[in-house]
Amino acid sequence: MKGRRGAALLILLVAFALIAAACGDDDGGTTTAADGGTATTAAGTPTTAAGTATTAAPDMMVPDDFQVGMILVGPQNDRGWSQAHYEAGLYVMEKLGLPEANLIVLDKVNTADRPETTLPDVVADMIDQGADVIFATSDDMRDGIEQAAGQFPDVPMIWSSGDSAWVDGKAYKADLSNLGNIMGRMYYGKAIAGCAAALTTQTGNLTYLGPLINDETRRLVNSVYLGARYCYENYAGGDPDDLSFEVKWIGFWFNIPGFTLDPTQVTNEFLAAGSDVVVSGIDTTEALVRAGQEQDAGNAIWAVPYDYEDACAEAPEACLGVPYFHWGPEYLKVAEDVIAGSYTRDFVWAGPDWGDLNNRDTTAIGWYDGDALAADAAGSLAEFIAGLASGEIDLWVGPLNNQDGSVWLGDGEKATDFQLWYTEQLLEGIVGASAAE
Amino acid sequence: MNDLVRRLRVPVVSVVLALAATWLLLVVVDAPPLDALWQIWNGSLGRLSKIPDTLIAWVPLTLAAAGLIVTFQAGMWNIGVEGQIVMGAIGAAFVVRELSGPPAVVIVAAFVVGALFGIFWALIPGYLRTRFGVHEIFSGVALVFVASAIAVYLIIGPWSRTGVASTSGTDLFEERYWLPTVGADEYSWLAILVAVAAVVAIAVLMRGTRYGLRLKAVGKNHHSAFLMGIPTNAYMLSAFAMCGALAGIAGTVQALGFHHKLVPSISGNYGFLAILVVLLAGFRALWTAPIALFFAAMLVGSTQLSLRLGIDSSLAGVIQGMLVLFILVVGAWQAQRTRRLARRAETATTAGGG
Known part of the structure; x- marks a missing residue:
């Protein structure tokens, strides 16, 4: 008799677990577009692959059943x-x-x-x-x-x-x-993200919440690192070698309980180790949410989310800005x-439309300043973006070494698209895994 | 005839109730109920092109359910079956990654090793139960997590794609080691054959053999079975091994016939779902096949809700969950009623017999 009742209880538990699993990961939120900060317009002339205005040609016959x-x-x-x-x-x-x-x-x-x-x-x-x-x-x-x-x-x-x-x-x-x-x-957007992080950090301890490891994610981590070093040196007046930069990978593009590390947990580890700016490379906004909680508790913690233009809305008080895709x-x-x-x-x-980084009809990637970015930092950041736009600042130029000390780009060597796309290692100075361990 | 009506009452009543509740839910979220149910049907069994997709989900579910029939008959909750599927997939993946030879040989070897891995993983809770009295539910659940962790480790580590560390999965297996399919479809006749054979074999084993009878005795009353001279521990271990083998085969099918690579979620929750299938089937092997088909159809068909009606995909999950819940509630109610009736009858006979 007892066993039967235990069994019935277990069945119910399993059933509830199934239901919970079905509706657990949905926050059901609706979103409004583009109120996540002020637009950053970069001065300067378009250089590489700037978009031209695209609208459906007016004389085009669009069939009603086109899907x-x-x-x-x-x-x-x-x-x-x-x-x-x-x-x-x-x-x-x-x-x-x-x-x-x-x-x-x-x-x-x-x-x-x-x-x-x-x-x-x-x-x-x-x-x-x-x-x-x-x-x-x-x-x-x-x-x-x-x-x-x-x-x-x-x-x-x-x-x-x-x-x-x-x-x-x-x-x-x-x-x-x-x-x-x-x-x-996106490597441009990530460099801007790194710059905003370096201009804001008080501890000099930057961290990157990484998804899985591949060419793309190594490329983006390196870009954040290069942007951070440049701005720390040229605008914040610090020694870039004093910046510490660590990446941890959760194992997939977003949290899958049991199969990946929990991004909130990883963010907590970063904060516990003294990081005050977490740059996110995953598909979702856990790092920003955690930073927002810290800000609400009066702690100087910031985050840079990723991917979506309105991502800052999740916790504007902690958001330094967002590099995003159009x-x-x-x-x-x-x-x-x-x-x-x-x-x-x-x-x-x-590439980006350097003439207007946030033009939804022309730019493939963009950047919005976040509410938490200080005014003087925003000024320096605009200068940095203008430098990228004009080509005056090129971060992907040697000498740059790989994490294992080998040469990625020799002195004065500019990265080709092939070298950038197939980024084989993290750069020297970054703490974290370049490949499967 | 009467017996059949009685047996069909639970599934029919619960499905009707569940459909009514689903109807209500769909009305609440402003979706056309009839259309939604039609889409589920049409996206699973109602269209010729979708039947293979449904059968692909049916196979692992049915294999796991067939295996669970055995452990349930022996009076045990082999909830770790999910992990045994994972281990089977790992074993199979190991074979096709490391061995090279004629496809028929390699595929058969993958099935054998997959089954062995499943058996091994099932014997652990079996051993802990028979030797130390550790309840198989606890050890089983723990071993599900361990199996998942091993899969994730292999996928991110030693078996990762070149230059990549992602839980997304390993490289695809060589195409010649995929389970053979009919025509251009992903329909693996071999997998379906294996599942059908498993159900029939388990049904025969349980109903028509001395082994099945004795196993049932072990399940009903462990102590008296022991006193009657049945080697109960050996019987319990053999039940675990049999379930593990079928789960391992399910994992092999998932790896070689469906994903064609190792992914962390290779077991697809089919093990847990199979527990429900077996409970609904009232521990009768032959009934697991149609009930598993119903669940497979729900799973596969509900994708259409998002695709064709734009219903949020989590709602499809809620509908599935409600169906399960209703079936269980009605099933439990029915069981309680039967028991009450039985007790009343018992008291009556005792009183009568004096």
């Missing part, structure tokens, strides 16, 4: 990576004059959240539903989207942040002629080309 399939790795309201893509999808619909319903979205497409689904299944479903183009918006989707592109060679697809269409890249897939890539030159302009180009029947796959690594 876009968009696959997100995380929740569509994550205030980070996935939401930035989702809103870019809405932007495309708006520019094409199509209803939101023509954007087919499936979020949380990863093996932990949807163990019964594979990416090719999702692509097949979307095509079945009438999608004319598919956006697979995560590095994590490499295997799946390459498989799907092979299965549906007539449907144009984009794998964002990937390199499968880069003829000179390491992983070029010549046969997948329907699969293109789009990425933003996927919209490039996605719109693809959609227009698909409608016109002229899409050819390409590897696009789109």
Whole structure:
């Protein structure tokens, strides 16, 4: 009898656990666009790959039944990576004059959240539903989207942040002629983030909340580091060698309990070790939330979130600013080309519009100052951005050494796109793992 | 006939209640209920192209459920089955990563090693239970976490992609070691064959053999079974081993037939879900197959709610959870009623017999 009752209790527990798992990770928040700070406009002339204004050509005939399939790795309201893509999808619909319903979205497409689904299944479903183009918006989707592109060679697809269409890249897939890539030159945004961190820190102890380790994430960590060193030396008047800079990796783009480290926990460790500015490289806003709690308790702790233009809204009192993606302009180009029947796959690594870093129609990456950035720091930061814009400041020039002491860039050597994209190691001076340990 | 009606009452009543509650929920969130249910059906079993996707979820769920039938019959809660699936997948992944040979040989070896890994992982709680009296629920849950941790370690560490450390998964296995499929579809006839064979074998074993009978005796009354001369510990360990083997095979199917690589969530919660399947099936092996199919259809079909109706994907999870809860509540109610009736009948006979 006793055993039976215990069993019934256990069943109920399991059932509740299933329900909790189903609705646990959703904060259900709605968001308003772009109130996360004041716009930073960089003076200076556009240098590399600045966008030109994109709007749907007025004479273009957009069929009413044109549909876009968009696959997100995380929740569509994550205030980070996935939401930035989702809103870019809405932007495309708006520019094409199509209803939101023509954007087919499936979020949380990863093996932990949807163990019964594979990416090719999702692509097949979307095509079945009438999608004319598919956006697979995560590095994590490499295997799946390459498989799907092979299965549906007539449907144009984009794998964002990937390199499968880069003829000179390491992983070029010549046969997948329907699969293109789009990425933003976020290393600029991350350098700006590092600069804001260095201009604010009081302890000289900067930390980076890293997702998983790959070429992209090493590139971005290095960029934060270079930006921080430059600004610490040139604006804050400090010795950059006094700056300490540590990265810890959680293991994935966002927290998956049991499979990754808990980002809140990692942030706590950073703070306990004396860090006062945490730069986030993960898809979600845990670092900023923690910093906000500290600010509310009267402690001088700041954070720099990532990915999404309105990310600062989570805790404006602790937010130094946010480097973010505007996927919209490039996605719109693809959609227009698909409608016109002229899409050819390409590897696009789109840069900022230095003329207006926050122009949603022209820039692939941007930066907003946060409320917590002090006025004089904001002034120096604007100067720094202007320097990047004019090309006067180039951080990716040697001599720069890898973490193991080997030379990454020789004296005066400028990093090529290939060297930047395939960043093999963290830079000398950064504490943390460059690769699997 | 009457018996069939009685047996069908719980599933039918609970599904009807659950559907009614789902209906209400959908109305509350302003979604068209009929359309939503239609989409779930259409996205799982109602369309020819989706049936393979549903069967892909059905296979590991059914394998784990078949295995759990055995441990339940022996009176044990092998809740660690989830971890045994993970270990099976690790074993299989090891074989296809390290061995090279004719696909048929390598795939068979992967199944064998996967099953062995599952057995090993199941025998630990079995041993702790029979030797030290440690309850298998506690050791089982702990071992789920350990198995996950091993998978994550392998994926981030020794088996990581070149230059990458991500829980995203290992490199894809060589394509020739993927489970054979029919045509261009991802439909692995081998996996389905294995699952069907497992269900039938377990049903026969439990109903038609001396082993099954004795195992049931161990489960019903451990002490008297022992006094009757049944080697109860050996029987309990064999039940764990059998469940572990089937779970390991489920893990192998997940690795070679579905993900085609090792991912941390390779077990897909199918082990935990299988516990519910077995409870709903009333510990009858043959019933696990259709009940698992229902769950698989819900899982796979509910993706359509997000895709076609724009319903937040977590709502699909809530609907699944409600279905499970209702089925359990009605099941528990029914069980209690049966017991009350039985007790009344018992008192009546005792009184009558004097």
